[in-house]
Structures are given as structure tokens and as C-alpha cells.
Amino acid sequence: MAGAKEIRSKIKSVKNTQKITRAMEKVAISKMRRAQVRMTEARPYAEKIRRTIAHLSQANTEITHPFMADRPVKRVGVLVVSTDRGLCGGLNTNLFRQLTRSIREWRDAGVEAEYAVIGNKGLSFFRRVGGKVVAQNSNLGDKPHLDQLLGAIKVLTDAYREGRIDRLYLASTQFINTMTQRPGVRQVLPVQPDAGVQKLADNWDYLYEPSASELLDTVLQRYVESQVYQAVVENVASEQSARMVAMKAATDNAGKIINGLQLAYNKARQASITKELAEIVGGAAAV
Amino acid sequence: MATIEIDIVSAEGQIHHGQASMVFAPAELGEVGISPRHAPLLTRLKPGAVRVKGSDGVEQAFFVGGGILEVQPHLVTVLADTAIRAKDCDEALATEAKRRAEEKLSNAKSDVDLAKAQAELMQAAALAEFLTKIKKSTH
Numbered sequence: 001m002a003g004a005k006e007i008r009s010k011i012k013s014v015k016n017t018q019k020i021t022r023a024m025e026k027v028a029i030s031k032m033r034r035a036q037v038r039m040t041e042a043r044p045y046a047e048k049i050r051r052t053i054a055h056l057s058q059a060n061t062e063i064t065h066p067f068m069a070d071r072p073v074k075r076v077g078v079l080v081v082s083t084d085r086g087l088c089g090g091l092n093t094n095l096f097r098q099l100t101r102s103i104r105e106w107r108d109a110g111v112e113a114e115y116a117v118i119g120n121k122g123l124s125f126f127r128r129v130g131g132k133v134v135a136q137n138s139n140l141g142d143k144p145h146l147d148q149l150l151g152a153i154k155v156l157t158d159a160y161r162e163g164r165i166d167r168l169y170l171a172s173t174q175f176i177n178t179m180t181q182r183p184g185v186r187q188v189l190p191v192q193p194d195a196g197v198q199k200l201a202d203n204w205d206y207l208y209e210p211s212a213s214e215l216l217d218t219v220l221q222r223y224v225e226s227q228v229y230q231a232v233v234e235n236v237a238s239e240q241s242a243r244m245v246a247m248k249a250a251t252d253n254a255g256k257i258i259n260g261l262q263l264a265y266n267k268a269r270q271a272s273i274t275k276e277l278a279e280i281v282g283g284a285a286a287v
Numbered sequence: 288m289a290t291i292e293i294d295i296v297s298a299e300g301q302i303h304h305g306q307a308s309m310v311f312a313p314a315e316l317g318e319v320g321i322s323p324r325h326a327p328l329l330t331r332l333k334p335g336a337v338r339v340k341g342s343d344g345v346e347q348a349f350f351v352g353g354g355i356l357e358v359q360p361h362l363v364t365v366l367a368d369t370a371i372r373a374k375d376c377d378e379a380l381a382t383e384a385k386r387r388a389e390e391k392l393s394n395a396k397s398d399v400d401l402a403k404a405q406a407e408l409m410q411a412a413a414l415a416e417f418l419t420k421i422k423k424s425t426h
Contacts, residue, residue, distance in 0.1 A: 041300035048296045048364050052357045059327070146298055151382075209316050209330040218331055219355055220368060223415055 004272065007265040011258055024087070025247035031142055032178070032240035039175060040238045046230045049223050053191055056219065060104045060205045063213055065163060067220040068191050075112045077134075077156045077165035078102075078185070079112075081172035081231045082122035083239040084138055089246035091173060091238060092121040095183040097169045100129075102185045114165065116152045118232060125282035134159070142240075144232045146225065153228050157221060160189055168224070171229035179245065181238040188227055189222065266285070289323040290342045294348055297367040304347055309340040310363050315388050321358055327357040334413035336420065337365055350417050352410045 008271050047141050057068065080099065082092050106113050116135040135155040140148050159165045168189035174182045208215050290306040310321045313335030319328070332355065336348045351367040358364075 008374075038299075042298055044294075044301040045296040045298045045366065048294055049366055052355075052364055052366070055327075055357070055359060204327060206327045206329040209314060209328070215329050215331065215355075220353060222368075226298060237344070 004265055004268040006029050007261055007268060011261045011265065014254050014261065018251055018258070021247045021250040021254060025244055025251060028240045028244035028247060032237060032244055033143065035233070035237035035240050036175075039233045042226075042230050049219075049226050052219060055224055056206075056216070057191070060203055061212060061216070062205070063216070064088060065213070065216040065220060066188055067224075069218070070190050071166050073109075073111055073166045075114065075165045076106060076167045076169060077114055077159055078115070078169045078171055079116045079152065079156055079228060080118065080122045080125075081187075081228075081235045082117070082119035082125070082171070083235065084120045084140070085239075086121065087246060088239050088243040090148050091181060091242040092125070094181075095173050096122075096125050098183040098185060102169070102171070103131075114159070116156050118149065118152060119235075131202060140232065142236060144229070144236060147231050149228055150225065153225055157189075157224055170227060170231055173235055175234040175237045175241070178241045181242060188224055191223065193243045291321065291325070292362045293321040293339055293365075294363070295337060295339075295351070295365040295367060297351075297354075297385075302367065303339065303347070305339070306342055307339045307363070308342050308344070311336075311338040311340075312365065313337070314356060319356075321363055324360045325358050325363075327360070328356070330356050332356050332365070332367075334410045336417045348417070350414055352413075408419075 039083055050126075059228055078099070080095075082095060086092075088089060103113060114132040116133050117126060118137050118140070120138045123136055123138060128240070135152040137148060137152045156165070160168055167187060168183050170188050171185045172183070174184055178180055290308055291310065293303065293305055293307045293310055295301075295303040301396055308322070312321070313333045315331045315333055318335075319330070321328075332351055332353055334352045335350070337351055338346055338348045340346045351365060354365060354367040356363070356365055
């Protein structure tokens, strides 16, 4: 019976694990719904500011803001948006793989890079592979707020203004749907306006109050912030749905293991009963 | 009657979208009134009320805690701020993020708090004024 007892305790431990993964799945489902709502709420602002930027790029401005001017690339800044916690499938791993590819490309081109990191996982990634981390912010929770991000963003935009970096990238996971999240490294600065915006009249410029340079600065700073905020909110939604999928798979796997173990246990029990019976019958026959 | 499209959005959601015959906004250098076919304008907003006069003459008011106003002849966009903003507050947040990168633990953030409190106070005062105005108009 020793074998049967061992199997029984094993079943119990797998069942406990299954309980945990199932609970995590349920939590992720409800958090995911809320995160998706927040994501759709953040979208109008991002769209409208992108439209304003597109209008701006058509205006005949008297000054060209550095945020809109391309310059030769010697150094780049990357803002990496990762999750704070693990157990969310390959979400962070996929992002870091994508990022590593970009890092290699930059290194081959002789371009240096510096990073601002959001999320604990990104931090431990850079601790492992090395890299110049100039700002970091983690433990934003499920409801990230813009003012939590401002610091990290400002470090990079200031670096861009001072000419320490010539391009600003955003490495983050895009939420496509519950099953699909796509990691990517996208350029934020200099601004690349959308092509698909309504063409306005030729040769016009805004009236600026107070001054053009100050206003462009504000608008473009807000633009970067909204892009990053959108990325962070999407990252939360991606994290929750990836966790939901991963935990569902884990729960299913635990179920399969339990079934296998149950079968082995039943067999062992049956074998021991048969053996006992054979012994009794054998003993009775001997008398 | 000619109308102009109005969008009021903040980072945490769409606040208003519709057609208007006139829009009033608290620009940094004084309140501006915008009718359809206004010249393109770009300006910063102070905390205060954005009033939208619909094509039926009904006026709606929205509180914004500052932001950006973009005007095109056919379109008004209000990009409202939600975060409490102040120039020195951003500055302090930046240094803090830097510091965190260096030492990875933080407790003291008094300089952030001060700047934030000042900006919060300004917004709160504007909000209070906005609310009293609304109260008066309903009485």
C-alpha cells in the first residue's frame, strides 16, 4: 500500500496547485475586463492628440521644434514598458526578445542606447544583460496613473532636448485581443505623423498664444506622454489576458496530471486488493 | 446656422463630442470665444470651465484642469489634463525617477508633494468657482 499512499499525497498537492491557478485565472479575468475598459477610455485622447500633431505637421510653422526634426542618429533612448509580476506566459520574454533584436541592430550600427524602464521585470532584464538605465518606475498597480509616469518620461524627453539622444523609442506590448498580444519597438521621437489625416488648406499657420515654441513644446510633450500612457494601459490589459490564458493552461494541465495519477492510484489499489485476496485464498487452501 | 465640431477629451476618457454654435474656453491669456470658421489657433488652457453652446442654444459647461486648445475652421479640440500639473512638479518627478534608478528605494518625496499641492490648490479654487457659477445659473 506504500505506493498508493504516495500517489494519494501527490494527487492532493497537484489539486492544491490547481486551486491556486484557477483562482489566479478568475482574478485575471475580472482584472482584464477593467483594464480593457481603461484602455478604450484612453484611446480618444491619444487619437485626438495624434490628429492635432498631424495638423501641426501640415502647418507652415515659423520654427521647427526639435521633436519634429530628424537628425543623424548617434544615441537612442528607449522606454521599456514591462509588467511588475510574472506568471503571465511569454509576455515579457517576447518583448525582451524583440528588444534584444533592436539592441543588436543598434550595436551593429554603432549606436549607443540608454533606457528608462517601467516595471520590475524590465529592471531585472537589464540587471541581467546590462545596459544604461537612466530612470525606472515600478509597482504602478492595475490602475496606472499618468503622474506616476511623468518622471521617467521627462528624463528621456530632456535627454532628447539636450541632444544626448537623437531618437526615442517605445518598447511595449500592444494588445490585439485576449489571445494575441504583439510586442514591438516603435519610434516616438522625432514625431512621425499619420498619413491618413484629412488634408487641410495650403499655406496656413496657427495663431499661437502665448508663443509658438512654448506651445509646440507643451503639445509635443503631451503627445509623448499620451503615447506612453496608452502603452502602459495596454500593457496592463495584455498582462491580465496573458495571465488568464497561462493560468487556464496550467489548470488544464493540472487536471490531466490528476487524471493520470488517479488511474495509477486505482490500479495500485486494485493490485493490492487482488494480492490480499490471493493470499487469503492461498492460506485457506493450505489449511 | 453654421456649427463647429467640438471634442473634449482627457487621458482618462472622452468628455464631450458634438456640434456647437459657439465655444468658450479659459485660455491662458484670457477667455476665448470660438465661432465656426475661426482661424486656426493653438493655446494652453487654465483650469476652468469650457462652455459649449449647442446649435439649439443650450449651453453646457465642462470643467477642465488645464490643457491644450486646438482650433481649426471646422473643428475645436480640447485636450484636457487630468494629472495635476506644474512645471516644477514635473521637474521633481524626473529627479525622483532618476534617483530611483540609482538606489531603487524611495520614501522621501516632499518636494514633489509641495509642488503638487500648489497645483492642486489652483485647480480646486477654479473648480470651486466653476461650481458656484453653475449654482447661480440654476437658481
